Amino acid sequence: MGTRRFTDEDIQLDSLYDDLADLDLQPLWRLSGTLTDEPVPRTQPYRWRARQLRELGERAGRLVPIDRGGDRRVLSCANPGLGGAPHATSTLWAGLQYLGGHEYAPAHRHTPAALRFVFEGSGVWTLVDGDPIHMSRGDLVLTPSWTFHEHHNTTADPMLWLDVLDVPVVSYLESIFYEDGPSEDVDRRTAVRSTAEQRWALGSGLKPVARDLPGPGADHSPLLVYRWSDTDEALRALAGQVERDVRLRFTDPVRGTDVMPTMRCEMQRVPAGRTTTPHRQTGSRVGAVLNGTGTLVIAGREFDVQPGDVFAVPSWSWLTLASGTAEDLDVFTVSDAPIVEAVRLYREEWQEEQR
Ligand code: GTQ
Ligand code: FE2
Secondary structure, three states, X not given: OOOOOOOHHHHHHHHHHHHHHHOOOOOHHHOOXXXXXXXXXXXXXXXXXXXXXXXXXXXXXXXOOOEOOEOOOEEEOOOHHHOOOOOOOOOOEEEEEEEOOOOEEEEEEEOOOEEEEEEEOOOEEEEEOOEEEEEOOOOEEEXXXXXXXXXXXXXXXXXXXXXXXXXXXXXXXXXXXXXXXXXXXXXXXXXXXXXXXXXHOOOOOOOOOOOOOOOOOOOOOOOOEEOHHHHHXXXXXXXXXXXXXXXXXXXXXXXOOEOXXXXXXXXXEEOOOOEXXXXXXXXXXXXXXXXXXXXXXEOOEEEEEOOOOEEEEOOOOOEEEEEOOOOOEEEEEXXXXXXXXXXXXXXXXXXXXXX
16 A cells, blocks of 8 residues: 655646636546547437317416516426426427417517417417418417517417427527517408418419519529418329338428528428338427327437327437327428528438348
8 A cells, every 4th residue: 555646747737727817718638529430419309299288278378477578378398308498409409389369479670580380279370571371280470580460360269389499509609689569459360371472382383473573582482371271282102103101391482492591490200101212311309290190219218199299209210100090190281491501510311121
């Protein structure tokens, strides 16, 4: 047994570390986990159950009024890996919004971009920069960055939808701006068909060419809503041509790019009784089940799913979808892929078939 002798060098080193800490500096050689072999996501694989979201939304609807100051009744999905942040993944906000019968959520705008995917009901109009957009089950509605939006319910029935926003990214970039609408007036306009659809949902690869019509603008898809009936029809047409699951991307009808600069939206249909090839990609995803039941495997963790369930897929995590035998499984996903691609970090791969 010998006594450890502190050399003069040890003492100098200790004092170097103390001084570095005092001056808010950290030596790289004492850090680990900075450059990992592969992504090590903080986001955990997770699933929020429809039944619980619905029940808690309804309870909030009875107890918590909507007014200025707290003008959205949203239950935000807080991934347990993110230290209490109200974020579903490291890059995406996902929230269940509950708007009771005849309720109104006042106009505002913000730099984070938002989209809605409707789970239940059909009595709400969202006005996007004044364009009244009707919302019903399975519809995807965009409220791009800095566009004014307000929601009003014309019926006595509540309505439930999933909000996905790029809040964590905009917040990380310290670029959040917010503004209330121009007036406190309630705008309860409705329309059978939005202006956006009249101009840009012409279908069959057609786009309008007219001198007196405003162009599409560069920042997002000019088509602000994608109807479930169109999505369903396209999925059916595609499913007739291939044996396996089919996947559709929602795109800008003019440019063919993603609907917004920060978020990619897709809909996948897994025919009854099938399992998808395991797939992974960089960047995180939020998913929502619209129809059918099944099982998801996310990074080795298994989750049974039902319509209305919301789930989180961490970056570079294997994802497999298996549908039940009774019905096709329709899953809507939002990812941060446009950002990941823009900075040239996008990678994806499929697991080789084991046969
Ligand atoms: O509906 O405007 O989930 O501003 C979070 C922030 C929804 C909305 C959210 C929002 C909204
Ligand atoms: Fe908003």
